[in-house]
Amino acid sequence: MGREPGTCISCPQRRATSVQPICLAARAGNSALRSGLLVKKAPLELSSVARTAALKYVDLFQTNGLEFHQEFEPVRVRGDENRLEQIVDNLLSNALRYTERGGRVTLRVGRREDKALLEVEDTGIGIPPNELSDIFRRFWRGEKSRSRVTGGAGIGLAIVRDLTEAHDGQVDVDSTPGRGSSFRVSLPLA
Numbered sequence: 001m002g003r004e005p006g007t008c009i010s011c012p013q014r015r016a017t018s019v020q021p022i023c024l025a026a027r028a029g030n031s032a033l034r035s036g037l038l039v040k041k042a043p044l045e046l047s048s049v050a051r052t053a054a055l056k057y058v059d060l061f062q063t064n065g066l067e068f069h070q071e072f073e074p075v076r077v078r079g080d081e082n083r084l085e086q087i088v089d090n091l092l093s094n095a096l097r098y099t100e101r102g103g104r105v106t107l108r109v110g111r112r113e114d115k116a117l118l119e120v121e122d123t124g125i126g127i128p129p130n131e132l133s134d135i136f137r138r139f140w141r142g143e144k145s146r147s148r149v150t151g152g153a154g155i156g157l158a159i160v161r162d163l164t165e166a167h168d169g170q171v172d173v174d175s176t177p178g179r180g181s182s183f184r185v186s187l188p189l190a
Contacts, residue, residue, distance in 0.1 A: 038083070038166070039079075039163070039167065042078065042079070042080075044078075044079055044084075045074060046077050046116050046118060047072035047109045049079075049088070050070075050072065050084075050088050050118060051070070052085060053084075053085040053088035053089050054092060057092045057096065060096055064096065064101060065101035066096070066104065066105055067103070067104040068104075069104065069107070070107045071106065071107070072108075072109045073109060075111050076189065076190040077116045077188065078188070080167070083163045083166070083167070086159065087118070087163050087164060087185060088107070088118065088120075090157070090159055091183050094183075095120055095122040095124060098122065098125050098181075099125075099180070103124060103180075104122070104123045105120065105121070106121045107119070107120055114189060115187060115188065116187045116189055117184060118185040118186075119185070120183050121181070121182040121183075122180045122181055124180050124181060125177070125178065126178055126179050126180055126181055127175040127177065132173065135157050137158060160183070169186055169188065170185075171184065
């Protein structure tokens with residue numbers, strides 16, 4: 001049973017404040033995000049933002065029997081600190097959800113050519129090739145995630161895409177079923 005278009009998911013209390021504007025933008029077809037109304041850009045250090053977002057995951061990964069590696073290079077972007085933290089949070093949350101005990105998650109921030117690069121790589125369940133074109137659609141959930149107790153609501157990666165585009169960036173993914181996924185967010189340098 002699917003959701004009605006234009007409805008918003010119920011958000012846990014701890015995320016309600018950060019997700020509420022995104023849910024409103026989702027209802028509006030994300031035009032508010034793309035126009036920059038919900039993104040207040042300022043020069044900032046992307047590695048610092050990623051470190052802050054990753055702090056709450058250190059214990060979660062350890063508790064779930066996962067290795068968590070972090071690799072940071074200094075790189076400056078113009079962005080909204082809260083929204084960039086949400087990108088990292090959503091990607092790490094998915095990695096935690098879809099990586100089995102004994103697996104590894106790596107968070108990297110650096111520079112590639114003339115772009116800042118934020119990457120979350122995991123050794124999780126991976127995404128079948130026929131589902132890759134759909135994973136950034138709102139409320140879409142892959143076959144494996146629909147059958148998992150821990151499956152999400154299908155909005156996290158859509159939020160990642162919308163927030164990345166609001167920062168004039170791009171998000172892409174490489175994935176192999178049974179081997180893991182690598183999500184890369186590239187942003188213009190400040």
